[in-house]
Amino acid sequence: VPPADKMRALAPLLRSGSKIVAIGRNYKAHAKELGNAVPSAPFFFLKPTSAYITDGMAIEVPPACTELHHEVELGVVIGRGGRDIAPGEAMDHVTGYVLALDMTARSLQEEAKKAGLPWTAAKGYDTFCPVSAFIDKGRLPDPQNVRLWLSVNGETRQDGTTADMIFPIPQLIAAVSSVMTLQTGDLILTGTPAGVGPVRAGDTVECGLADGLVRMSFPVVQRRASRL
Amino acid sequence: VPPADKMRALAPLLRSGSKIVAIGRNYKAHAKELGNAVPSAPFFFLKPTSAYITDGMAIEVPPACTELHHEVELGVVIGRGGRDIAPGEAMDHVTGYVLALDMTARSLQEEAKKAGLPWTAAKGYDTFCPVSAFIDKGRLPDPQNVRLWLSVNGETRQDGTTADMIFPIPQLIAAVSSVMTLQTGDLILTGTPAGVGPVRAGDTVECGLADGLVRMSFPVVQRRASRL
Ligand SMILES: [Mg+2]
Ligand SMILES: [Mg+2]
Ligand SMILES: [Mg+2]
Numbered sequence: 138v139p140p141a142d143k144m145r146a147l148a149p150l151l152r153s154g155s156k157i158v159a160i161g162r163n164y165k166a167h168a169k170e171l172g173n174a175v176p177s178a179p180f181f182f183l184k185p186t187s188a189y190i191t192d193g194m195a196i197e198v199p200p201a202c203t204e205l206h207h208e209v210e211l212g213v214v215i216g217r218g219g220r221d222i223a224p225g226e227a228m229d230h231v232t233g234y235v236l237a238l239d240m241t242a243r244s245l246q247e248e249a250k251k252a253g254l255p256w257t258a259a260k261g262y263d264t265f266c267p268v269s270a271f272i273d274k275g276r277l278p279d280p281q282n283v284r285l286w287l288s289v290n291g292e293t294r295q296d297g298t299t300a301d302m303i304f305p306i307p308q309l310i311a312a313v314s315s316v317m318t319l320q321t322g323d324l325i326l327t328g329t330p331a332g333v334g335p336v337r338a339g340d341t342v343e344c345g346l347a348d349g350l351v352r353m354s355f356p357v358v359q360r361r362a363s364r365l
Numbered sequence: 366v367p368p369a370d371k372m373r374a375l376a377p378l379l380r381s382g383s384k385i386v387a388i389g390r391n392y393k394a395h396a397k398e399l400g401n402a403v404p405s406a407p408f409f410f411l412k413p414t415s416a417y418i419t420d421g422m423a424i425e426v427p428p429a430c431t432e433l434h435h436e437v438e439l440g441v442v443i444g445r446g447g448r449d450i451a452p453g454e455a456m457d458h459v460t461g462y463v464l465a466l467d468m469t470a471r472s473l474q475e476e477a478k479k480a481g482l483p484w485t486a487a488k489g490y491d492t493f494c495p496v497s498a499f500i501d502k503g504r505l506p507d508p509q510n511v512r513l514w515l516s517v518n519g520e521t522r523q524d525g526t527t528a529d530m531i532f533p534i535p536q537l538i539a540a541v542s543s544v545m546t547l548q549t550g551d552l553i554l555t556g557t558p559a560g561v562g563p564v565r566a567g568d569t570v571e572c573g574l575a576d577g578l579v580r581m582s583f584p585v586v587q588r589r590a591s592r593l
Contacts, residue, residue, distance in 0.1 A: 155383045155384075155413070155414045155415070156383075156413045156414070156415070158413075161482075161483070180482055180483065180486070181483070181485060181486070182483035182485045183411040183412075183413060183483075183485050183489065184411075185383070185384045185386075185411060185545045186383045186384070187383070187384070187545045187546040187547075187548060188545065199544070220491065221591035249481075250481030250482075251481065253477075253478030253479065253481060254389075254408055254478075255389070255408065255409070255410035255411075255483060255484045255485075256483045257409060257410045257411050257483075258408070258409070258544050261411065261544060261545050262544050262545065263448065263544075263545060263546050311591070314591075315591040316427070316486050316489060316490050316491075317413045317415045317416065317489050317490065317491060318415040318491050319415075320415060363449035363539070363542075363543040
C-alpha cells in the first residue's frame with residue numbers, strides 16, 4: 138500500500154472516488170495489434186482503487202504473471218455524478234484529467250479470455266493503476282487532441298494522440314452511465330493507443346501528456362509470492 | 366440512485382467501502398447447473414459500489430438484458446484491511462456480514478463469456494447488489510454453517526448452506542488479498558448455492574439468512590432505456 142505522503146499528490150476527488158472504469162480497445166491500431174476486433178460499441182471493465190499509485194512509486198510484477206504490459210491512457214475524472222448521462226451533457230460532468238497507466242497482466246488476461254472468465258485479476262493487482270496528479274479541466278481545453286507517450290528504459294514504446302479514439306469521451310461517459318451511476322471522484326480510463334508491450338523488474342517506465350504538462354516515472358519491481 | 370434515508374440502514378463500513386469482490390462458482394451444485402467446471406482455485410470479479418441497494422428498494426431489469434438472474438450469497442465485510450493475508454489470520458480481518466444478492470444479467474454474461482470479454486456490465490448495473498443491514502460478527506458465530514434461501518413470488522428457488530462452499534471464507538480472503546489489498550468496508554460475496562434463475566418485472570424477490578436473522582424483500586421493475 139502506498140505511503141500516505143505520496144498519495145497526497147492525488148486530488149481529494151480521486152482519493153474519495155470509489156471506482157475506476159476502464160474502456161477496452163478504444164484505438165483501432167491497438168485493437169489490431171492484439172488481434173482483436175474493433176468494437177462496435179464501448180465495452181469496459183473495473184479496476185479497484187486499491188491499485189492506485191502515483192509518480193515515483195514502484196509498479197509490481199505479480200508472481201503469477203509472465204508478461205506484464207504497459208498501457209498509457211488519458212483518465213477522465215468525474216466531478217458531478219450522474220446516470221444515463223446524454224453525450225451532449227457529458228463534459229459538464231468532467232472536472233479534470235489524469236495521465237494513467239492501465240497495467241495489465243497480459244498472460245493472465247489471455248488465459249481469462251480463453252476460459253471466458255473475468256479480467257479482474259489480470260487488471261486489478263496492487264500498483265496496476267499509476268496516475269499523475271490531478272489536472273484541472275481548464276488546463277486541458279482540448280482533451281480530444283492531446284499527445285500521450287510512454288517509454289521503457291528511455292526507448293519510446295507508445296506515442297499516440299487522443300484524436301484517434303474510436304469513441305470520444307462524451308460517448309464513453311454516456312455508455313458507462315447507462316450501466317452504472319457515475320459518482321464524484323470516479324475515474325474513466327479511455328483506452329490505449331498502439332505500442333503496448335512488456336515491462337520487467339528492473340525497468341523504468343516513463344510517460345507523459347501533451348508538451349510537458351505531465352511527465353512521470355515508475356520503477357518496476359518483482360512482487361514476492363504471498364504465503365498462500 | 367437509492368434515496369439517502371434507505372441507505373442509512375447500511376453500516377458506515379459498507380457506505381465507505383470502495384469495492385465489492387464477488388467469488389465465482391464457489392458451490393459445486395451451482396457450478397454444475399450452469400454447465401461450468403468446478404474451479405481448482407477461487408476466481409473473482411468486481412461489482413461497483415454504485416450497485417448497492419437495500420431492503421425494500423427496487424431491483425431493475427436493464428433494457429439490454431433478456432434474462433436477469435438472482436444469486437443469494439453471504440457477504441463478508443472487511444474491518445481491518447490487509448494484503449497477502451494468511452488464511453489462519455483471515456477471520457481477524459472480518460468485522461461482520463450482510464446477506465446479499467449478486468444480481469446477474471445472465472444473457473449479457475453468456476455473451477461476454479463467449480467473446481472473452483469482461484463480466485463487468487453483466488454484473489455491474491445499478492441495483493445489482495442488494496444487501497441487508499450490517500450483521501455484527503458476534504451475531505453469526507459460525508459463518509460456515511448457515512442457511513441462506515431465496516424465493517420469487519413466494520416460491521422457493523434457492524435453499525442452501527454455507528457449509529457447501531468449495532473454498533471457505535479464510536481461503537477467499539487469502540486469495541483476493543494476494544491480488545488486491547483489502548480495505549475497511551470492502552465486501553466479499555462468497556458465491557451462490559444452486560437454484561439460480563430468472564426474475565421479471567413485477568416479481569417480488571424475498572431472501573433470508575439463518576432462522577430469521579435476516580429477511581428482506583425486493584420488487585423487480587423494468588429500467589427504462591437511456592437516451593443513448
Ligand atoms: Mg487499457
Ligand atoms: Mg471484470
Ligand atoms: Mg455470484
